[in-house]
Amino acid sequence: MSVAVETGLWQLDPTQSTVAVRHKTMWGMVTVNGTFTSVTGEGEVDADGTARGTLTLDAASLDTKHAKRDKHLRSADFFDVDRHPDITFAVRSAVPGAGDTVDVSGQLTVRGISRPQSFTARVTGSEAGAVTLTAELTVDRAEFGMGWNQLGMMRGLATVTATLRFTRATA
Structure with missing residues (x-):
């Protein structure tokens, strides 16, 4: 990695960070987009x-701009937010790569089911006391118990995109 990041503790800046998901539905004819707020x-x-x-x-914060769909996504058919309110990604290792x-x-961990996940992120911003990472990864929702698929309408993988801005944690 060509950007040097200071050692120590860093905190996500939620006002400058986004995590979004997109998935094809209606037999691949419609793309549903949502953002975790x-x-x-x-x-x-x-x-x-x-x-x-x-x-x-916060799994309940997923907003697709369609209230009925969002309610269904929060149900036991998908995220089951009453029993599993959080989606977590525990970074075990982030190692500087090329460039x-x-x-x-x-x-x-989604719906209480944990799976290993690896991907490559990019440093897209770096300044004194702040660094921004962007990443895109695919997730198979069936691996996390989200197999609901009425009439075979939902196929393929969900794509997650993230822009994450971290700032130096203050003591």
Whole structure:
């Protein structure tokens, strides 16, 4: 990674961060887009430049701009927010890669089901006391117990995109 990030504790800036999801439905003819409006996180950068941390999404905060669909997504057919209010990604390892990349691996937990997840993020902004990462990854919702698929309308993987801005944590 060509950007040096200071060691220590970092805090996600939720006002400058977004996590969105898109998925094809209606037999691939319609793309549903949604954004999680409540995101928190923190991390720690070690002296060797590696990092670890946690990102937490309030599952009930998913907003697709369609109230009836959002209610269904919060139900037991999908996120089951009454029993599993949070979606978490525990970063076990974030290792600087070539250029502005970071190789990220960790554990994604949705509906109480955890699965390993790895992807490459990019450092898209760096200034004194702040760093911004962007990433795109695919998730198989069936691996997390979200198999609802009336008439085979929902196929394929969901795509998650994230822009995450971290600032130095104050003591």
